[in-house]
Amino acid sequence: MANSKQFNVGVVGYGMSAKVFHIPFIQATPSLKLHSILQRSPKPNDSAPADYPGLQHHTSLDSLLADSALDALEAGKHVFCEKPFVPTSAEAAALADLARAKGKLLCVYQNRRWDADFATVSQLLREGTLGRVVEFETHFDRYKMEHPTNWKGTVPMEEGGGAVYDLGTHLCDQVYTLFGLPRSVYAKFVSQRQGKFYPSSDGVDPDSLTAHLYYDNGLTAIVRIGVLSVETQQPRFWIRGSKGSYTKKGLDTQEPQIKAGMAITDAKFGREGPEWAGKLALLGEGNSVSQTDLPNVEPPPTYAKIYEGFAKALASGKEEDVPVPASQACDVLRIIEAVQESGKTGREVQISS
Template sequence: MTKSFNVGVVGYGFSAKVFHIPFIQQVSDLKLYAVVQRTPRPDDDPEKDHPGIKVYRSAEEMVRDPAVDVVIITTAPDSHFYLVKLALEAKKNVVCEKPFVPTEAEANELVALAQAQNKLLAVYQNRRFDADFVTVSKLVTSGALGRVVEYETHFDRHRPAVPTGTSWKTQVMPGGGAIYDLGSHVLDQAVHLFGAPDRVTGFIGTQRQGDTGGYEDSFTVLLHYTSGLLVTAKAAVVSPEEEQLRFWVRGEDGSYKKFHLDIQEEQLKAGMKATDHGFGSEPSDRYGIIGVLTTIKDGTPVKERFPTVEPPTWTEYYRKLARALAGHGDLPASGAEASRVIRVIELAQQSSKEGKTLAF
């Protein structure tokens, strides 16, 4: 009989409700068992949304529950180190929302603690399971493009107005700023696909006019490889394009250009459920226009429509987690892997300040 693992979620905000719980509930070997919510409201109460679960008012209280097998941390990044350490010391397996922690030193300490406790430590790099990234990965690893020399990955949007509100994503704080928020996605994908770089060059700053708070809303990071590969990872908030570039990969035998972000977040925000037919799938008219594969035939580039693959969706993250918990397979994204990405981010920050390329 397959063991079911009880999941406790710390935090009941947008991340928990939209990016975690719906996908946890798609995996039969995972059971939503408990939620930590400090101050429930009549219109925001996990007990009403998920009858039968336990609700705790603090993470400290929840990790003392011996029935909890794995703790999912969905709070702001400046709380991650404390909460991950708390859960590991209580001998719980842990999934931490990205960005993992603000520093590589903190990341390595938590990885070592997980090893000492013989527990699994994962980071929620769900965008490894974006349909567009899976498509790019297959093209690169299959050799369809030949030797890849340039890989561009973008998370650009046109949002020039200074944001209001109290979200950590727009605040100056440890683990804050676009390089941690969006960079942790695009840099993780690149390092997952190509491995750690040899050198890093970073340009991090603010594109919005009139933003006096010091929040860094944009970045360009170059990852240099001794193979000759150059990775360019970018996020911009001033990008008035009808269709935003997502990927542009160039190899000796072909190139691949893709516009628009993976559709899952867009669908979830529109109210679509992970169980709905078509979730995660791009309509054919969309990939027909924006998925372009250019190959060399008889010395001449030929442009072809290239369909996005059928998506594994973000449910695959939790499927892989359940298998790892059962001792069958690797984590979907380990703490050790996330530590490398945090190192890239720290080097990019240092490079941007010092105006020079740094060795990894």
């Protein structure tokens, strides 16, 4: 930590997530200072020291003391950890307890709470535009026949890898943010690439899933991930309520914009074209239905908000200021665990409150 006005930040890893989701936003947050990067094996065409010559650079855990949330907390550091955080809710609860015992702050990077389409959904529900929500459907679909070769495709589901921890964590976190913990979960896993339901006799891990999250008020939240979806505009949200419905296609624009070289200070950052506007259908007199285009909220939120929130928490020292506290990540992992158990056993799994 540098001084009362600015906090030093060390980034562990120098892959796509660090380059796209973290470093640009750290640099754009006035009270944060990018101080050091740990990259185990810099290469001529992929080198943090070459890209950021003015920083401190490390190639080993011991020199930075921040390779994991546990080690960083034990070393007296505040921690901002990538999702899915840890594989189990028990580990998440233990880290939350350790952070409190050490007097340190622990935040989990659930950045898609700051997607523009999710902010639009949140506003619709907060204002009651759709009435009582009876079905909430959320998708991460794409066409990707190639099996990933990074941790998403090589780390088994039991150890925190695969579709449920990669994309499922985002979807379950968004549902949890809106509605809290469900009463129960029923889920089916499948490997769409190989045409096999999970669990299969040859131990193939799933790449896709459908999970139903049931709430006491009659709401069903449906979480879907598919890798063989041939669409020009992939589905994202379909929400139905007593007064109306909302549908949205396409993923948030921030990731592709940064990958394409757009600065996060650009006036177009986080904004999408009119062809991607959601559709809002509302019930009128005599049960008539009218439909209009509904663009995302303005100004759109960006992933800078989670860093701004964490910087505020660092300044105040208060856990309640942390934008995504470990306790919430723990609850999301409870949902993920129920999804896994249901997918393995074929039964509906209860979640205790």
